[in-house]
Amino acid sequence: MKNKKLLTCVVSALMTASMLAGCGSKAPTSSSTTNKQEKVNLVFWNAYSESENKVMKEKVIPKFEADHPNIKVKSVQMPNDGLKQQVIQAISGNSSPDLMRMDIIWTPEFAKMGALTDITGLDGFSALKDGFFQGPLQTNFLEGKYYGMPLDTNTKSGIYSKKVLAQVGLTEPPKTYEELLSVAGKLNKDQYLIGCDGASPWSLNPYFLSFGGKITDEKNTVATGYLNSQASIDALTKLVGLYDKKILGPCLLGGKPDKWGGVTTDKYLMIDDGPWFFTGEKPEQTATVVSATLPTGVAGSISVVGGENVVMFKNAKHPKETWEFAKFLVSDFSQTTMEVEAANIPTVQAVANSPAVLAVPNVKTYIEQLKTASPRTPSANWEKINDKISIEWESAFRHKKTPIQALNDACKAVDPLLQ
Amino acid sequence: MTEVNRNKVKKKSIKKRLNKGTKQWLEVLPFIGIGIILFSVLVLFPQIKNLYMAITDYSIMPGHVNTFVGLINFKKALFGFSVPGSDSYFFWIAFRNNILAILVTVPGQLVLGLLVAVLINGVKYGKNIYKVLFYLAVICDWVVVSNIFNYIFQSDKAGLVNYLLIKAHLISAPIAWLQNAWTANAVIWIFCIWKGVGWVMLIYTAALQGISKDLYEAAQIDGANVFQQFFRITLPSLKNTTFFLIINLTIGAMGIFIQVFLLTQGGPIGTTDVLINYSYTRAFKYFEFGYGAAVSILTGLFVFSLSMTCKKYMRYGQEN
Numbered sequence: 105m106k107n108k109k110l111l112t113c114v115v116s117a118l119m120t121a122s123m124l125a126g127c128g129s130k131a132p133t134s135s136s137t138t139n140k141q142e143k144v145n146l147v148f149w150n151a152y153s154e155s156e157n158k159v160m161k162e163k164v165i166p167k168f169e170a171d172h173p174n175i176k177v178k179s180v181q182m183p184n185d186g187l188k189q190q191v192i193q194a195i196s197g198n199s200s201p202d203l204m205r206m207d208i209i210w211t212p213e214f215a216k217m218g219a220l221t222d223i224t225g226l227d228g229f230s231a232l233k234d235g236f237f238q239g240p241l242q243t244n245f246l247e248g249k250y251y252g253m254p255l256d257t258n259t260k261s262g263i264y265s266k267k268v269l270a271q272v273g274l275t276e277p278p279k280t281y282e283e284l285l286s287v288a289g290k291l292n293k294d295q296y297l298i299g300c301d302g303a304s305p306w307s308l309n310p311y312f313l314s315f316g317g318k319i320t321d322e323k324n325t326v327a328t329g330y331l332n333s334q335a336s337i338d339a340l341t342k343l344v345g346l347y348d349k350k351i352l353g354p355c356l357l358g359g360k361p362d363k364w365g366g367v368t369t370d371k372y373l374m375i376d377d378g379p380w381f382f383t384g385e386k387p388e389q390t391a392t393v394v395s396a397t398l399p400t401g402v403a404g405s406i407s408v409v410g411g412e413n414v415v416m417f418k419n420a421k422h423p424k425e426t427w428e429f430a431k432f433l434v435s436d437f438s439q440t441t442m443e444v445e446a447a448n449i450p451t452v453q454a455v456a457n458s459p460a461v462l463a464v465p466n467v468k469t470y471i472e473q474l475k476t477a478s479p480r481t482p483s484a485n486w487e488k489i490n491d492k493i494s495i496e497w498e499s500a501f502r503h504k505k506t507p508i509q510a511l512n513d514a515c516k517a518v519d520p521l522l523q
Numbered sequence: 524m525t526e527v528n529r530n531k532v533k534k535k536s537i538k539k540r541l542n543k544g545t546k547q548w549l550e551v552l553p554f555i556g557i558g559i560i561l562f563s564v565l566v567l568f569p570q571i572k573n574l575y576m577a578i579t580d581y582s583i584m585p586g587h588v589n590t591f592v593g594l595i596n597f598k599k600a601l602f603g604f605s606v607p608g609s610d611s612y613f614f615w616i617a618f619r620n621n622i623l624a625i626l627v628t629v630p631g632q633l634v635l636g637l638l639v640a641v642l643i644n645g646v647k648y649g650k651n652i653y654k655v656l657f658y659l660a661v662i663c664d665w666v667v668v669s670n671i672f673n674y675i676f677q678s679d680k681a682g683l684v685n686y687l688l689i690k691a692h693l694i695s696a697p698i699a700w701l702q703n704a705w706t707a708n709a710v711i712w713i714f715c716i717w718k719g720v721g722w723v724m725l726i727y728t729a730a731l732q733g734i735s736k737d738l739y740e741a742a743q744i745d746g747a748n749v750f751q752q753f754f755r756i757t758l759p760s761l762k763n764t765t766f767f768l769i770i771n772l773t774i775g776a777m778g779i780f781i782q783v784f785l786l787t788q789g790g791p792i793g794t795t796d797v798l799i800n801y802s803y804t805r806a807f808k809y810f811e812f813g814y815g816a817a818v819s820i821l822t823g824l825f826v827f828s829l830s831m832t833c834k835k836y837m838r839y840g841q842e843n
Contacts, residue, residue, distance in 0.1 A: 112553045115553060119553075188807065192807060196584075354678070354699075357702050359679065359702060360677055360682075419585075499792060502792075
């Protein structure tokens with residue numbers, strides 16, 4: 105009887121131990137030893153591509169570690185799909201990284217949630233502040249405080265198929281939309297003039313804004329009167345008309361050919377995309393296209409700003425060292441290296457205009473386009489605002505609503521979210 | 524016996540019973556203890572936390588004080604359908620899509636599964652090969668197959684389905700499958716049926732083994748043909764299995780998620796959305812964890828009441 109009891113106790117202890125072994129908490133990200141040489145380990149999350157991450161790991165981080173022998177930085181390349189959900193999980197499970205290269209759109213949301221460190225008063229920030237491009241910097245600003253620094257910026261500019269340009273008799277990319285639209289008749293039945301890949305602000309803004317549309321007022325507080333102004337209605341009506349006339353390609357509503365496939369196989373004359381096109385496509389494909397700024401519409405050539413900020417998480421165990429690395433990422437060395445070797449456009453104005461950066465092929469076009477590019481509304485509710493606007497724009501293209509109805513409904517939905 | 528004695532005996536027996544009960548529990552605990560722990564941690568605790576999230580103003584930040592907000596999240600989902608574009612509007616569209624999924628995929632899987640099971644049953648050689656081939660669809664990874672379905676239902680004439688339909692002169696222009704509400708829904712339902720037929724077939728195959736051969740022999744002697752045998756013998760004998768399958772397939776249809784998440788993301792304009800995907804999007808994209816939790820609880824309640832109703836009907840059928 106005693107043996108049986110002993111046996112059951114031992115077996116149950118073993119089973120419990122084996123089950124709980126899998127439930128251990130994540131290994132601490134930094135070793136908090138109290139040795140003389142306190143070695144600090146930082147974890148840096150990003151969604152760099154393979155080639156970008158290589159530059160970060162082999163050029164940028166070693167220089168930082170050489171300058172700071174007691175700090176080791178681990179660059180963790182996260183997948184793009186489901187990244188936001190992973191960040192949410194990490195925050196709620198108290199296992200967030202020390203710092204992250206975060207999309208500019210997410211920064212206000214996570215800042216509002218209280219997940220990011222307020223860096224307004226940190227040592228050295230005020231000196232750095234004025235050196236950034238103001239548009240990207242503003243994406244870090246929420247309720248009077250800054251929650252990150254712009255790390256790299258980008259915009260979408262024009263990418264033109266060389267073959268189709270020749271086919272319609274243009275020696276170089278058109279400067280205005282009038283010029284572009286005038287050659288529509290010279291295309292074949294299965295070719296389209298413009299490949300725009302969606303009815304959302306990120307995809308459609310370069311056209312909507314260039315045609316005179318507006319999303320909100322300058323202070324980003326109200327949409328009524330701007331999103332449904334006569335100019336916006338005209339812009340959307342024009343775009344819907346262009347889609348119906350098959351001047352805007354099928355990829356607008358998810359059809360084929362897609363943007364990249366279309367422009368490299370002579371189906372689209374022009375698409376809009378960022379510098380990642382040139383690192384993402386194979387060299388034989390990028391050789392078939394030429395890069396130039398988007399044509400000018402009635403309001404100008406206004407593209408959309410994208411990019412990433414470097415943010416620090418509040419629960420970082422070594423805030424001092426994390427801030428040191430964050431400052432290093434916006435230093436001249438890091439910004440220049442990431443541009444020259446990884447096509448990440450710098451956010452520090454001095455670096456962006458330096459000869460080394462301007463010498464990189466295609467960069468000039470993007471920096472030129474950035475001068476007039478317009479950021480999407482910085483707001484903690486941007487995901488919702490984006491979806492509300494996208495739904496209404498899509499309804500207009502699908503002729504479920506007239507452009508006026510769609511824009512009025514969009515204003516009604518967006519105004520409360522801007523408060 | 525006097526009153527006092529009777530009480531003493533009662534108390535003693537309660538104490539004795541407690542002791543005996545505790546002893547029995549202690550003996551059994553090492554074996555079921557782990558199951559109880561796993562159940563509590565992985566099933567019970569999330570349910571309670573889910574309810575907590577639904578009735579408070581919940582934030583994922585550790586240490587945040589969550590204030591009680593009552594049933595506001597539930598009201599947000601259920602009332603207000605008449606306002607197009609409101610949360611309730613999209614909730615009821617998602618609910619409608621789930622109901623339609625039940626009405627299309629459950630009979631679809633049942634009929635096709637039964638047909639395949641009966642046909643395989645009648646085959647002399649290679650039964651197992653056919654069973655394996657049909658079951659392969661069930662064990663294929665959802666993500667992989669979603670990507671494949673994305674390709675074969677591409678909207679230009681080079682997509683496999685469009686190409687075959689055009690070649691067969693059934694359509695004259697390619698169909699934009701995933702870009703229109705009803706064709707996209709059709710693709711999702713075809714996916715569900717294709718994936719589930721193998722499992723239904725396997726269950727029916729097992730059930731068919733249980734039907735006595737004597738019944739068929741007797742019927743043949745009486746001059747019944749194949750169809751009469753099927754409708755008069757096979758189907759009635761499979762009644763219980765069919766009820767079991769209906770309940771399971773209905774629960775499965777209410778739980779559709781991966782296909783919608785990967786194929787259409789609920790688009791266009793929320794018309795192919797389903798409740799689980801809707802709840803997931805609201806929680807993880809918009810950070811509305813309370814609302815997402817409330818939607819998931821409403822879904823669970825609906826599935827539970829539907830299953831209970833089906834079960835009651837089944838028991839009623841059994842008594843008959």
